[in-house]
Amino acid sequence: MSIRPRRSVLYMPGSNARALEKAKTLDADALILDLEDAVAPDAKEIARSQVCEAVKAGGYGHRELVIRINGLDTAWGRDDLAAAVDAAPDAILAPKVSSASDIFTLTGHMGHAPRSIKLWAMMETPLGMLNAGEVAATAKEGSARLSCFVMGTNDLAKETGARLDNGRRGMVGWLSICVAAACAHGLSIIDGVYNDFKDEDGLIAECEHGRDFGMDGKTLIHPGQIAAANCIFAPSEAEVADARTVIEAFEQPENAGKGAINLNGRMVERMHADMAKRTVQLAEAISGRGGAA
Structure with a gap:
């Protein structure tokens, strides 16, 4: 089975046309072109248009392209999903996946989209932690598209009050559960972001923490974080x-x-x-x- 490197997975705001263009030059393994958290409500539609046009136009080389949509329960989610399917990225990232039924609902709305379009799931809710195994198990279903978990540690901290400092002690149980669920069902799993993009030492420590848990890579919020993730999540x-x-x-x-x-x-x-x-x-x-x- 072929392996696709996912050491560095960089979020790029879909409303920023310059960022979408700059992403073509960055040494990231994958790009999450974001329509959700990084985009203000009044910019959602222009972001959707820009991201989908960028994916269709190509020019991103080896970089795996992933579109993060808004939730289907929002005013933008269904249009995001339809437009993303039409653009045909490598994957579509769904936010706040909490149960297997969320995956089945998403794949149902994707209809007869090409099988090459995979589904990634943000694991960022308390219910998602409780149901991580059943969510991952959908990868074995006949209509399966799920191929990757993405940890949403900021949202988990917000929803639970758990802190992200002190070696992420408050997250250890949830990180372990999601790694086990992903590995049990053949999924990749990408660690959450490190928020202080000027703190190189802190980033390195957290990348090593995620690597030692068995993560395949780390989601990033700044191009300056790419080199550390690429180094730490690669075999020496x-x-x-x-x-x-x-x-x-x-x-x-x-x-x-x-x-x-x-x-x-x-x-x-x-x-x-x-x-x-x-x-x-x-x-x-x-x-x-x-x-x-």
Whole structure:
């Protein structure tokens, strides 16, 4: 199975035409072209038009394009969804997903849209945390489009009173639940944003925190955050070299069929070979997509 890097996922306000153009030059793996939180009510329609025109026009190179729509229960949501389907981005990001029925409602409204258009879900409500497993499980349904969870830690903090400082101790349980749900059903999962875009050390620490949880990448609010996320969510040269050593060891004829081997004094199991293959695949996918266009 191919792997698509999602180390850096940058929000871009759909109402800012200059930002949409600048995004074509940024070294982000993915762009969320936002019609929701980043756009004032009186700019919603112009944002929708600009974003959809930008997606149709292309020119974003390797960057995965995602349109975040307003909720279907808002005055803009259904028009956003219809316009996004017509623009055909890589994915549509739905806000405030709280139950499996939310996913089924969205896919129902997408109708006969091309199967290439995936659905991403913002996990940002208390009910969404309680239902993370059932939401993720919709990825296994016949009409499934769901492919990625995006953590909405700011909204979770707002809804619960949990704080985002002190190593996000108040979020640890919810981050763990969503990672488990995503992994159980084959979804990617992207960490929430780090709000202080001038605090490089804080950003690095939170990227490492998300990486260690098993996140695939981090959502970002400023281009200056891209380099740190790209570095931290990529395997290091040493990790790739070790992974290749593990793979090569299991490919030796004398190790065929073995569940575990002694590799330079350490016990390595076949599951480590599977993990190693994923590490190498991710490294090769990153290398293959190149830098900013």
